[in-house]
Amino acid sequence: xxxxxxxxxxxxxxxxxxxxxxxxxxxxxxxxxxxxxxxxxxxxxxxxxxxxxxxxxxxxxxxxxxxxxxxxxxxxxxxxxxxxxxxxxxxxxxxxxxxxxxxxxxxxxxxxxxxxxxxxxxxxxxxxxxxxxxxxxxxxxxxxxxxxxxxxxxxxxxxxxxxxxxxxxxxxxxxxxxxxxxxxxxxxxxxxxxxxxxxxxxxxxxxxxxxxxxxxxxxxxxxxxxxxxxxxxxxx
Amino acid sequence: xxxxxxxxxxxxxxxxxxxxxxxxxxxxxxxxxxxxxxxxxxxxxxxxxxxxxxxxxxxxxxxxxxxxxxxxxxxxxxxxxxxxxxxxxxxxxxxxxxxxxxxxxxxxxxxxxxxxxxxxxxxxxxxxxxxxxxxxxxxxxxxxxxxxxxxxxxxxxxxxxxxxxxxxxxxxxxxxxxxxxxxxxxxxxxxxxxxxxxxxxxxxxxxxxxxxxxxxxxxxxxxxxxxxxxxxxxxx
DNA sequence: TAGATTGTTAATCGATTAACAATC
DNA sequence: TAGATTGTTAATCGATTAACAATC
Numbered sequence: 037x038x039x040x041x042x043x044x045x046x047x048x049x050x051x052x053x054x055x056x057x058x059x060x061x062x063x064x065x066x067x068x069x070x071x072x073x074x075x076x077x078x079x080x081x082x083x084x085x086x087x088x089x090x091x092x093x094x095x096x097x098x099x100x101x102x103x104x105x106x107x108x109x110x111x112x113x114x115x116x117x118x119x120x121x122x123x124x125x126x127x128x129x130x131x132x133x134x135x136x137x138x139x140x141x142x143x144x145x146x147x148x149x150x151x152x153x154x155x156x157x158x159x160x161x162x163x164x165x166x167x168x169x170x171x172x173x174x175x176x177x178x179x180x181x182x183x184x185x186x187x188x189x190x191x192x193x194x195x196x197x198x199x200x201x202x203x204x205x206x207x208x209x210x211x212x213x214x215x216x217x218x219x220x221x222x223x224x225x226x227x228x229x230x231x232x233x234x235x236x237x238x239x240x241x242x243x244x245x246x247x248x249x250x251x252x253x254x255x256x257x258x259x260x261x262x263x264x265x266x267x268x269x270x271x272x
Numbered sequence: 273x274x275x276x277x278x279x280x281x282x283x284x285x286x287x288x289x290x291x292x293x294x295x296x297x298x299x300x301x302x303x304x305x306x307x308x309x310x311x312x313x314x315x316x317x318x319x320x321x322x323x324x325x326x327x328x329x330x331x332x333x334x335x336x337x338x339x340x341x342x343x344x345x346x347x348x349x350x351x352x353x354x355x356x357x358x359x360x361x362x363x364x365x366x367x368x369x370x371x372x373x374x375x376x377x378x379x380x381x382x383x384x385x386x387x388x389x390x391x392x393x394x395x396x397x398x399x400x401x402x403x404x405x406x407x408x409x410x411x412x413x414x415x416x417x418x419x420x421x422x423x424x425x426x427x428x429x430x431x432x433x434x435x436x437x438x439x440x441x442x443x444x445x446x447x448x449x450x451x452x453x454x455x456x457x458x459x460x461x462x463x464x465x466x467x468x469x470x471x472x473x474x475x476x477x478x479x480x481x482x483x484x485x486x487x488x489x490x491x492x493x494x495x496x497x498x499x500x501x502x503x504x505x506x507x508x
Numbered sequence: 509t510a511g512a513t514t515g516t517t518a519a520t521c522g523a524t525t526a527a528c529a530a531t532c
Numbered sequence: 533t534a535g536a537t538t539g540t541t542a543a544t545c546g547a548t549t550a551a552c553a554a555t556c
Contacts, residue, residue: 512556513555514553514555514556515554516552516553516554517551517552518552520549520550522546524543524544524546525542526543526544527542529539529540529541531538532536532538
C-alpha cells in the first residue's frame, strides 16, 4: 500500500483535532477489544479486513467500527478495507503501548505473583522492573526473574529507575501509603487491586481501580436475571 | 419505617414490569458500585441517605441515582430519602447475592489461590466449595481451608455438589475443556480469567470473560492522553 | 403544617445506526 | 472501468439531566 503516507497525514491531522474534540469514553472503552481481535487476526496471518467482516467476528455493527476508527483518522482505504497490521499497530500506539512505560508490582502475594507470571505487561509494551514486599521471608528472593525488594526502598527505587506505573496488590491498609510514596517518586499511573476506591490529589496521576468483585456480581446478576439473554461479557 | 410494606409492594410490582421493560445495561453496570458505597455507609453506621448526598459522595448526579433506583421500584421515601440498610440489601438481592450460588475454582495457580484467599466470594454470598488442578504436586493439598481436587473429578464433583459457578484460572489451552465439563455438569455461570473470549453454545450459560489486560491498556491510554483529565476509574 | 426529598415526566444530550457520496 | 468499501453526514435511538408535582 503505497498510500500509507497519505493515510498517515490524515492520522496526524485527526490526532490534532482530538485536542479540541476529545474522543468519547464509549469509544475508548472499545479500543482494547479491537486491539485484541486484530492481534488475533494478525496471528492468523490475515492481511486485510473490511468493517463488515470484523463486524461479523466481533458482533458489533460495521457502522460503529468505521465511526470508531475514524475518530483517529483514516485508518482504512476505500474499496479495500483496513490493513490489519497497520491498524493493530496504530491502535496499540493510541493505547500507549509504545510509550515504554515501566512498572513495579507492590505486594508479592498470590495476586502480585500471578500478575508477574503472565505476559500481560510485556505484550502491552510495559516493562515490569521489580516486585516489592514487606515480608522478610520473600524480600531478596526471585520470582519469575524479578527480584523482590524491600518496600521501604520503593520510593528511591522508583526515582532511580524512572518507574511510571505502580501496580498495587497490597492489602487495603497499605494501599494509600504505597501510592503516596510512588506518586511522590514520580509514578503517574496506579493500577489498584486493593479493593478500595483509591483517589489521588494530584490530577496528573491516573488511577485505575480494579474491582473484581463487581465482575463477579455482574455474573451473578446475569445468572439470576439473564438466563436466556445469552452471552454477556462486553454487553454488560 | 412502618411503610416498608408499602414500599415492598411497589418493588414487587416493578420487578414484574421489568420482564417487559428490561433494565438497561447502563444501569446494571452501575449496580455493583452502588452496592459497594452503600455497604461502606452501612459500616459507618449511616441510617439514611438522600440522593443528593449520595450524589456528592459518588460523583454522579442525584437525578441519575433516583432514576436508577426507580427501575426496580420505590426504594425511597419522599421527604426522607433512602434507608441505607434496606437499599443495600435490595441491591444485593437484585445482584443475586442471596441466591446461594456455589463456585469451584479451576486452576490452583497463583491467580486461583489469590482469588481463594480473598473474602470476595463470601462477601457476595457465593460459597467456594473446592479448588481443582491437574498437577499431582498440589492435588490433595489444602489451601486456605479448600481442598485441591484432581481436575479429572471436576464433572462428577459439580454434579454431586450442585455447583453453579465455575471460575477458570487455568491456561488458555485447558479453558474450553474445563468449561465444557462444567456446563455438562450443570454449571451455568462461568467466570473466565483465561485471557480469551470464551463462548458457550448453550445460551442459558452466562459467561463473564475478564480481560485484565484491557484494564492495563486503559490505564496506559489515560496516562498517555488524559494527563490532566483527572481520575478515570468508572469514567473510562 | 412546612420542608424535604422522592418518583416521574419532559427536555437535552450523546451515541449508535443507516445511508450514501467519495474514492480506491 | 466497475465493484467494493471507506469516510462522513443525517436520522434514530437511548441515556442522562432537569424540573416539578406528589407525598412523606
